[in-house]
Amino acid sequence: HWHMIPLFTAQPSGKNMEDATSSNPQSIGFTEKLKSWLSWSWTYICAVWFAMVLTMIYVLRSPLKLQDTLTSASVFLNTLTPKFYVALTGTSSLISGLILIFEWWYFRKYGTSFIEQVSVSHLRPLLGGVESSTTTGLFSSVNGEAEPRPSVSECKVWRNPLNLFRGAEYSRYTWVTGKEPLTYYDMNLSAQDHQTFFTGDTQQLKSEDTVMQKAWRERNPQARIRAAYQAIEMNHECAAAYVLLAEEEATTITEAERLFKQALRSGKRVQDQITSLGPFEIITGKDINLLVYIKRRLAMCARKLGRIKEAVKMMRDLMKEFPLLGMLNIHENLLEALLELQAYADVQAVLAKYDDISLPKSATICYTSALLKARAVSEKFSPEAASRRGLSTAEMNAVEAIHRAVEFNPHVPKYLLEMKSLILPPEHILKRGDSEAVAYAFFHLQHWKRAEGALNLLHCTWEGTFHEVSVYPKKELPFFILFTAGLCSFTAMLAMLTHQFPELMGVFAKAVSPLEQYSQNLLGFNIVLFNRVVFASTV
Secondary structure, X not given: OHHHOOOOOOOXXXXXXXXXXXXXXXXXXXXXXXXXXXXXXXXXHHHHHHHHHHHHHHHOOOOOOHHHHHHHHHHHHHXXXXXXXXXXXXXXXXXXXXXXXXXXXXXXXXXXXXXHHHHHHHHHHHOOOOOOOOOOOOOOOXXXXXXXXXXXXXXXXXXXXXXXXXXXXXXXXXXHHOOOOOOHHHHHHHHHHHHHHHOOOHHHOOHHHHHHHHHHHOOOHHHHHHHHHHHHHHOOOOHHHHHHHHHHHOOOHHHHHHHHHHHXXXXXXXXXXHHHHOOOOOOOXXXXXXXXXXXXXXXXXXXXXXXXXXXXXXXXXXXXXXOOOHHHOHHHHHHXXXXXXXXXXXXXXXXXXXXXXXXOOOHHHHHHXXXXXXXXXXXXXXXXXXXXXXXXXXXXXXHHHHHHHHHHOOOHHHHHOOOOOOOOOOOEEEOOOHHHHHHHHHHHHHHHHHOXXXXXXHHHHHHHHOOOXXXXXXXXXXXXXXXXXXXXXXXXXXHHHHHHOHHHHHHHHHHHOHHHHHHHHHHHHHHHHHHHHHHHHHO
């Protein structure tokens, strides 16, 4: 995930960079050639091994007495009763049914096949199919020039830019209902984010960083909070510990803001290094990530406490200070705050910068653009009048913008039109999925209601054009679920037929059995050979 990759990486400078790039190139080249040769040759090893096994069987056919063994096996199969075949097929059906139930449960819970996941995880490295990945961080240039970004799939899990505070917001739901608002999968992704974002290189961890690395992995919130206090006892300037306390222990936004300010003061040394030393080579990715996270959450605290102009200024300063943070989607926080201020000209300026075809789209970008165009015509819009005189240019632009937004994420209109109940947004969202629709509508429904007639135009356009909501990204049943379902059905059918028609199925089994066919052919060959020997001896 983009949000799980450190923002900047320490770059070697001067002579160190030359040494890093030119040290022992022959050994590096030999290692790469050896890996590529092993990957290339692995595809042929299986064929060679299979040919060797066949050759070995052919050479050892006499010492191993294969013919006698096959004849004995055929005789043994002939002595088996139909009850054995009923038990065999019934057991096979039961086992495959249990596998099918487990596969279906695993797929419904995790969205993938267990057998396929294990196969990919353990067999792909052996087959040389490891995906190539870069470990140089999100941006390899630190001179203000962004390197070309790799292609980013829209169908993936992203960090929710507007995620709520666990202690001050999510916990309220738990206090009232006694239920957890977040799934374990969502919280596990957040734990991975925090470990990657705030701990950095595991070989250079301090004692308090080691404690915090374990704290992010703790499943129990109280255990995480205790670990944060333990890290503060080791180092009173441990900013990551204050971040955890602000996120999870603080029961109000005001208290969370106080703890984030304490974390910012603890990280003041890093901020001074950035402003005084200039180049980022000596600044670790962990310190940069932590500083950006703290400032962003402080801006969100100001927004939630009603200090919206202050929040907008903090977000603009953060984007100006770190211009290469487009993948963190801070502009989505800025868009929401500007909409609250009703600064629509500033919203349009932000959209003009980020609504670009080369950047990953989002529901916030698409639907905010549609809102601005709908707001210009929605107040006087009438479906009856539009059907009589046709759509004006501005109305056509608004309708096309809504079409574009709905095509990107067709789940949003039902939440904006309050046809589906809103729930608390998750900490991670799936682009173009229902979770992104929930996250967008949770924060932006008020802005659509503020623009008079905008929801009416959205309803008319959506209802008249889009009849069925897509299920993108559609989850297809994995192959192994279909395979085990077919195997279970087939073996169950064989068991039932064998139980009902034992004689008929016995004849069928003997007819299709390879051992039976081989035994009959071998018996026929022996009879012919015996007759010829008798005839020759008689002559």
